[in-house]
Amino acid sequence: MKTMMIKPLVIAVGLTMSVMANAQSSQEVEQLRQEVQQLKALVHQYAQQNQTVQANLNQLANTAVQPPVAQKASTEKRGLGMTLGNAEFNLYGNVRMxxxxxxxxxxxDLPYNHINAVALEGNNESSDRLRSTLSATRLGLDFKSxxxxxxxxxxxxxxFLGGSNFDNLRIRHAYLNYGNWLIGQTWSNFAVPDxxxxxxxALAYAGGAVKRTPQVRYTAKxxxxTNLVVAAEDPKDNSITQRLPALTARLxxxxxxxxxxxxxxxxHEKRINSDEEMAWGVGLGAKYDVTPSTTLKADYYHxxxxxxxxxxxxxxxxxxNLDDKGVITATSAIAAQSEFDSITVGLTQKFNEKLRGTLGYGYMKFDDDQDYINALSNKSAANKDLWQAWANIFYxxxxxxxxGLEYVYGERKAYGPVLDEDDQPVSGRTGEDNRINMVAIYNF
Structure with missing residues (x-):
């Protein structure tokens, strides 16, 4: 661009010298002066064009050296979010069959686990039956203010798994969380499903726990x-009265x-009239990621x-001292307590982003306390041991x-066989659970 500017100047100087050397009349000189003015205007125009071009080159250079802006990873949020005033809400749920x-x-008449009460061999057994329900369909709302x-x-x-027929609306979770405190109903601090x-x-298998309780909970970090969680819970034990909440702790x-x-x-204190006994329990759970796509879980209770x-x-x-209908009377008392150990263990393999599967096993063993067994009016309703094994795949x-598709097989062994009106056995002590489960879920 500098060369383009100098060339007109050289031409202008040359013409001027030629005019001075060879001018013959004032008319010619005036004509030459006009030409010089035109050349000056042309030079000024070239100068402006040069400034514009230089500015464009600088802008291109600055753009070239700037690093590309990294695009943020997609953070797709489940549910429908909204804000009202200072409060944030997120509506979510699923349709589940x-x-x-x-x-x-x-x-x-439900496609869910009932291992503790499956029919004993030879008594009201049910086979080759198809069952389905949408009762486990959920609707939830998270909020923050x-x-x-x-x-x-x-x-x-x-x-919709509430009521005796498991087809009524029920509360799964309803709680408030402020700082380290939680008040409301959610997973029990003792029987966690993690x-x-x-x-x-949807109800898990032998040895597992899916318990939600009203509670007041405090977490110390x-x-x-590491953190310690302590809670006072209402266990909702319908088999007995209570005057104090259960105290639970989890490290x-x-x-x-x-x-x-x-x-x-x-x-937890168990109470009938003036008769009191302390119920207690311990649990230990572990989760280990063997590889990023392989997870081992185990949970134990006593x-x-x-x-x-x-x-x-x-x-x-x-x-x-129950009445004829098995209802507690004024003279009822605690005869004995049940005691058991349970364990669940399972391995989950994630094959890819769309496919995963689990192999699992659960077992419960109840103590042979003769005082407890003798006090039972129906010994076939209480179990000596339970076990279930399952394999599933989710796509x-x-x-x-x-x-999801799952096969489960399990057995229960009762303390006694089913007896007729004359106390004669009409069935054995073992019941069988043999099923294929299916589920289809749409989450929103």
Missing amino acids: DGSYQVEGSSR PVGDQDVKGKIEVD YMPETVD FSPQ NHQFADNMSVSARAMG VKGDSSFVSFANKGVAVT SPRKPLSF
């Missing part, structure tokens, strides 16, 4: 890896990025005198959709 084909098992320098958080979640292997069955620790453990304890926390347990206490072709 469960089904099962029962080869052998209970006459119960600032109060002072912290947020009050909460959840309301319902499904360490149970995954199942298609010792470090980012959680993260050993590494791929391993976590939980140690738990529970104490419980005495309680049937409200761990699923499928015998009644926590045997009661004497998610697209993110909102998930399909």
Whole structure:
């Protein structure tokens, strides 16, 4: 561009010198002066064009050296979010259809686990039956609102597994969380589902616990890896009266990025009239990521005198002096307490983003306390041991959709056979659970 500017100047100077040397008349000089003025205007025009071009080159150079702006990763949030005033809400849920084909098992008209009461061999057995329901369909609302320098958080979640027929609306979760405190109903602090292997069955299997209780809970954080949670809970034990809440404690620790453990304890007074006994229990759960796509889970319980926390347990206490309908009277008393050990263990393999599967096993062993057994009016209703094994696979072709297929086989062994009116056995002591479970879920 500098060359383009100098060239007109040289031409102009040359012409001027030529005019001075060869001018013959004033008319010619005036004409030459006009030409010089035109050349000056041309030079000025070239100068302006040069400035514009230089500015464009500088802009291109600056754009070239700037790094590309990184695009943020997609953070797709489940549900429908909204803000009203200072409060944030997120509506979520699913439509869930469960089904099962029962080869052998209970006459119960639901496709969910009932291992503690499946029919004993030779008595009201039910086979080759197809069952389905949408009762496990859920609807939930998470919310958050600032109060002072912290947020009050909460959840309301319902499904349709309430009532005696499991087809009524019921509360699953309803609580408020402020700082380290939680008030409301959510998973029990003692019977947590975190360490149970995954199942298609919405009620889990022998040795597992899916208990939600009204509670007041406090969490003390010792470090980012360790915390202690204590709670006063209402276990909703319908088999006995109570005057005090159950006290529970849970110590959680993260050993590494791929391993976590939980140690738990529970104490609860059982009371009939003036007769009192203390129920108690301990639990230990662990989760270990063997590889990023392989997870091992295990959970253990030892419980005495309680049937409200761990699923499928015998009644926590045997009661004497009941009336003809088995109702507690003014002279009723606690005869003995049930005691049991339970364990679940399972391995989950994630094959890819769409496919995963689990192999699991659950076992419950009840003590042979003769005082407890003798106090039972129906010994076939109480179990000596329970076990179940299962294998499942989940397939998610697209993110909102998930399909599951599972085979489960289990057995129960009762303390006694089913007796007729003359106390003669009409069946054995063993019952069988043999099913294929299916589920289809649409999450939103």
